[in-house]
Amino acid sequence: MKITTAGRTNNEMIEYAKLISIELCCEYISREKRSVELLSESYNDDFIVVGKNRLELHLTTSRDPFFFHPNSALFRIKRIINNMNDPLIDICELKPGDTFLDCTLGIGSDAIVASFIVGSSGKVIGVESNKYIAYIVNEGLNKYVYDINKDIEDSLRRIKVINYNHLDYLKKQSSNSIDIVYFDPMFSLSIENSNGISKIKNIADYGAITEDVFNEALRVAKRRVVVKEHYQSEIFKEFNMNVVRRKTSLFHFGYVNK
Numbered sequence: 001m002k003i004t005t006a007g008r009t010n011n012e013m014i015e016y017a018k019l020i021s022i023e024l025c026c027e028y029i030s031r032e033k034r035s036v037e038l039l040s041e042s043y044n045d046d047f048i049v050v051g052k053n054r055l056e057l058h059l060t061t062s063r064d065p066f067f068f069h070p071n072s073a074l075f076r077i078k079r080i081i082n083n084m085n086d087p088l089i090d091i092c093e094l095k096p097g098d099t100f101l102d103c104t105l106g107i108g109s110d111a112i113v114a115s116f117i118v119g120s121s122g123k124v125i126g127v128e129s130n131k132y133i134a135y136i137v138n139e140g141l142n143k144y145v146y147d148i149n150k151d152i153e154d155s156l157r158r159i160k161v162i163n164y165n166h167l168d169y170l171k172k173q174s175s176n177s178i179d180i181v182y183f184d185p186m187f188s189l190s191i192e193n194s195n196g197i198s199k200i201k202n203i204a205d206y207g208a209i210t211e212d213v214f215n216e217a218l219r220v221a222k223r224r225v226v227v228k229e230h231y232q233s234e235i236f237k238e239f240n241m242n243v244v245r246r247k248t249s250l251f252h253f254g255y256v257n258k
Helices: 009-025 036-045 070-082 087-092 109-118 131-143 149-158 167-169 210-222
Strands: 002-005 047-050 055-058 099-102 124-126 161-163 179-183 221-230 242-244 251-255
Touching: 002 009, 002 036, 009 047, 036 047, 055 131, 055 167, 070 109, 087 109, 087 179, 087 221, 087 251, 099 109, 109 124, 109 149, 109 179, 124 131, 131 149, 131 161, 167 210, 179 210, 210 221
Parallel strands: 002 047, 099 124, 099 179, 124 161, 179 221
Antiparallel strands: 047 055, 221 251, 242 251
């Protein structure tokens, strides 16, 4: 991984890019009016591009860059504000003051919605194993501006992003310490159905939810372990989960109560 700036840059962006290169232990490359495609070819490497308002992850294996955006979370929160249901919130039975651990943070949409619900008295932690995705999402959560609704913007700021393997993280947590432990794993059956997810499919973690992972999640959970998966997934049966089937969706939710 290399770090550079957008084509139209300034000293502030250059210094920010250099800081990121130090934090991620990556080499900083001066843009010098070269295209990202040319840089990638010249260095045979992926690039994080520092722009004025966002970071972009350009992979040699993908045409479209990955960058943080609240994505469907904004639409879902607006529905909640209008007293409409959200499937995840309903399954988790989330309420203000709850703690929510998203073990597969990815682009962070579910964590944002959960953070809006649990409010300032609750806590949302997002665990992401890929350090570049974790960094870009964390920066986005802390810097994305949404002047239309301060409560939604505050929801982004409250999420704590942890760059860690979720099994190792779960092992460090106390028993019965998190109200809801949640998984939305990356599997080949599901990735093409989300534009945001498709941009990181080449570097995402495809590790399955193993018995060790599930048992640790159940130990840490105070109320419930929830899994979102493709309707054809065997995981619901494997862990004897209660399944909420959604007729109009390729994804179902499974849960086990503590």
